[in-house]
Amino acid sequence: MRTVIPALALLLLAGCAGTAGTAGDAGSAPTEIAIGSRGPVQGVGIGGRDIASMTHQMAREILNNRRVVGSGGAPPRVIVDGQYFRIEGTQPINRNLISQRLLTELNRASNGRLVFVGRRHAGMVAEERELKREGVTDTGSRALTKAQLGADYRLAGTFTTLDQAQARTGMQQRYNQLVFELVDVENGEIVWTGIYEVERAGADDVVYR
């Protein structure tokens, strides 16, 4: 019996040398995660994958909406920023993560069918206009305009959540709903609405409950 124990220990050691725990035990090298794919860090809220998916979906819907795009005449001017995006749920989020990605997707794909107005840059633009008009700088290579661009539509939206949790099992469940709207800033008409919704549930390991 005395020889059995060390032998068993050696056997186990040998066994473990080749299979040292699970893949996770061995660490996880920093890896590039494709935008839009599921990463290793997950909760029940909105993550980068959702932002990529929702902005892609919303950009496609906006550009396919004939009331917004392609109604003839000059291309409509749109403000896409986070100023009127309301956070009403339980997950704090940087609104610009959503609005900037949506703006980028739209700007890339619209190919001149929409004109984007950078309202949040209005101060910067005003400064440059003043320098030109005061003769501090020349007028640049393009013609002066009477005023900054006025907009036809502006992005608005709401991020809402519905949370359920069970302390006993540690189960958390959250319905995440993001609603996007394009509002006619002259008459208030909502000319387009899009929705992205996802419900997730998960429970921590028992040691965290």
Added chain:
Amino acid sequence: MRRRASGAAGRWRRGGLALALAAAVVAAGTARADWNAKSEKDLVREADAYVKGKPAALQQFLHTLYMEGEWNSVLNFNLLALAAMELGQLAMAEAALEQSTARILKIYADDPNAARARSLWSAEEVKDFKGEPYERAMAFFYRGLLYLREGDFQNARAAMLQADLQNAMGQTERWDRSFALAVYLAAWASSCDGDEARAQELLQQARRAAVDPFLRQSGDRLPRHLTLIERGIGPEKATLGDARAILTFLPQPDVQGTMRADYPAGATPTAQGVAANLDWLALTRGGRPIQGVLDGKASFKETTGTVAEVGSQVASALYQSLGQLGPDKLSVAKNLAGLGLGAQLLGSLAGLASRNTRTEADTRYWGSLPKYYAVDAFDGPAPAIQHFRSSHAQGQPRPVLLSLRNHPRCSFAFGREFPALDATHGGIGNPSPWPAEPRESNRSKANEAFRALLRQSF
């Protein structure tokens, strides 16, 4: 304050002496192999270089964060956030809380370190720190205060509601689970944002749940200005039983002296009082399922549930009693037992203690949290607060750490009694033990990525 756990874990359950000995040998061997990933000396050198040039009062926090890696990052980021707030480095405080709250929100399922914590051979603290529910809640609470300072009321509300949710996850199901001050601030943020309907809905929710005097007395109207004052030091964690497997919370002795905002003459709060007590949040935590697991049965046990069985009237009396627990730890333990809140602190839980080898409960805790929040409310315009006067600071005024002014609807000011810096800089927020050792290297690549993030962003 915190103990280091022994080395890596085996994956074997009960299997007799031979397996036990073998597993112990394996565990020891694995632990040695882990340290070989990068020598401690090299890591210390890296950490020293990393903190060079950083504010002196933050160097201990950053050094510990660097050394301990992912394993203790939530705790270390929390400590760093409060220390940075103390120095007025609010961007760093925000970034640190972003990191910690993101990790708190992560669902730890199929996590190898959590599996180790469950195993027979490891102490519970081998798991990554997420904190107990009241600590998780406080990370979101502070994030919410930082949003309030910016006037981002919608994100402030989201953070406060998340704080309430995080707290509720741990509360016993027979007891009201609300972190009422967080809900109240969510109501206040809604009102500041112009959403009166939501504000009223949340205000009623906060009042319905509240045992806190300030909230019980508050009417249907939300004030224009709030001053939040942190008093005292929050609860610490302790283990009970022969196997030290039972986690309990030990309030610190009573708050002494005074701390008040230095308002201009004539500015009198329309309401004031204690609005949240962290001892209460900790002590009303429900039983931890892990204790059932540790005892060999996957059952849910109420271990701190005495308070859960009492009615709301009694609860209010108990709540008041938390302000008079005594000037030292022995008095605190005796008084808690007398109140039926902490009989376990004085023993009598031998039956729950494991007869065989069991894990030790994780007693790492966020030491720079306060004991309670006092709130002053003003219905009128914001009073100009230059600083706070504390009888603990030898006459030195304590600064206003966060404030919102010049907003048409709302204003707030926030200060704390004790600095959240480390002891060498006169504070209570020690990242201990100091200097930290590299606690784990079995995730060396993940920790390398973590340290790269620190070098880049902190």
